[in-house]
Amino acid sequence: MPELPEVETVRRGLAPALEGARVEALDQRRPDLRFPLPDRFADRVVGATITSLSRRAKYLIATLSTDESLIMHLGMSGSFRVAPKGEDGQTPGVFHHERSKLSAHDHVVFEVHGGALGPATVTYNDPRRFGFMVMTPSASLHEHPLMKSIGIEPLGNALNGALIARLFADKRTNLKAALLDQSLIAGLGNIYVCEALWRSGLAPTREASTLAKVDGSPTVKAERLADAIRAVLTEAIAAGGSSLRDHMQTSGELGYFQHAFNVYDREGEPCRTPRCRGQVERLVQSNRSTFFCATCQR
DNA sequence: GTTTATTCCTGACCGC
DNA sequence: TGCGGTCAGGAATAAA
Numbered sequence: 001m002p003e004l005p006e007v008e009t010v011r012r013g014l015a016p017a018l019e020g021a022r023v024e025a026l027d028q029r030r031p032d033l034r035f036p037l038p039d040r041f042a043d044r045v046v047g048a049t050i051t052s053l054s055r056r057a058k059y060l061i062a063t064l065s066t067d068e069s070l071i072m073h074l075g076m077s078g079s080f081r082v083a084p085k086g087e088d089g090q091t092p093g094v095f096h097h098e099r100s101k102l103s104a105h106d107h108v109v110f111e112v113h114g115g116a117l118g119p120a121t122v123t124y125n126d127p128r129r130f131g132f133m134v135m136t137p138s139a140s141l142h143e144h145p146l147m148k149s150i151g152i153e154p155l156g157n158a159l160n161g162a163l164i165a166r167l168f169a170d171k172r173t174n175l176k177a178a179l180l181d182q183s184l185i186a187g188l189g190n191i192y193v194c195e196a197l198w199r200s201g202l203a204p205t206r207e208a209s210t211l212a213k214v215d216g217s218p219t220v221k222a223e224r225l226a227d228a229i230r231a232v233l234t235e236a237i238a239a240g241g242s243s244l245r246d247h248m249q250t251s252g253e254l255g256y257f258q259h260a261f262n263v264y265d266r267e268g269e270p271c272r273t274p275r276c277r278g279q280v281e282r283l284v285q286s287n288r289s290t291f292f293c294a295t296c297q298r
Numbered sequence: 299g300t301t302t303a304t305t306c307c308t309g310a311c312c313g314c
Numbered sequence: 315t316g317c318g319g320t321c322a323g324g325a326a327t328a329a330a
Contacts, residue, residue, distance in 0.1 A: 035326095073324080073325085076307085105308090127308055129307060130306070132325095173300085287323085288323065
């Protein structure tokens with residue numbers, strides 16, 4: 001399930017193929033994913049150079065030389081595959097990949113040339129089609145409906161206890177829902193919220209506003225949560241993300257952070273907090289499974 | 299305005 | 315082996 005670390009892993013895998021590369025061809029194999037693919041998609045992308053590939057929250061953003069940007073979201077099951085091609089005098093703009101080798105869930109294929117990796121085929125695969133791609137003028141990228149209400153990047157310098165205290169000050173909902181809210185902190189999903197709450201010893205059911213400032217100072221709990229979020233995301237990126245059913249790196253290799261989960265999908269197993277004798281429980285919040293230890297998370 | 303529930307989709311998994 | 319049912323979840327949308 002692509003959350004921030006998985007999307008960042010994908011971005012790093014795609015960058016050598018895409019950044020600075022010219023799109024030679026685009027094969028759109030179905031009209032839509034979760035939403036319709038952009039009108040005249042191939043016309044607007046082929047011939048453009050990708051000047052940068054960046055990430056905002058769980059979105060990948062390819063900035064094009066045409067003054068448009070391509071916003072991509074992996075949804076639940078989206079992945080990219082990168083395959084380098086040899087220099088063999090192929091005709092630009094014509095597809096050379098073997099269609100017989102594509103799977104039913106390969107929905108968009110980019111052929112690119114001129115990135116650090118050289119000529120390459122980049123294939124977007126998404127069995128559940130929860131992902132999407134939209135295009136928007138680069139000048140107004142941040143006013144796009146998908147972008148404009150996204151909250152703070154948790155790995156930037158701005159996230160600390162004081163900011164969490166402020167963001168959560170008037171939130172009557174529980175910590176789990178508040179942390180999943182992309183308009184507050186961007187990029188966290190079900191897995192990393194569970195892990196960050198366990199690391200910070202905070203109950204997912206706790207009302208978010210209880211982390212707000214006390215006597216003008218951010219609470220120790222808010223500081224612990226901020227530290228835990230940064231730590232778990234940083235470690236997960238270093239591990240290439242978490243591979244459950246869906247996520248893989250662009251090379252096809254799996255991430256391995258799933259082996260470092262302390263609570264996620266460990267219902268009934270012993271809590272790993274030192275000296276804690278509790279066990280991991282599961283409950284449903286916001287229609288999602290929450291894994292936590294009721295003994296050490298308060 | 300804020301919070302919660304529903305919807306989209308298919309593969310994996312479970313029990314019979 | 316096969317079939318039906320359930321579950322997983324990011325974000326838009328609808329509803330409360």
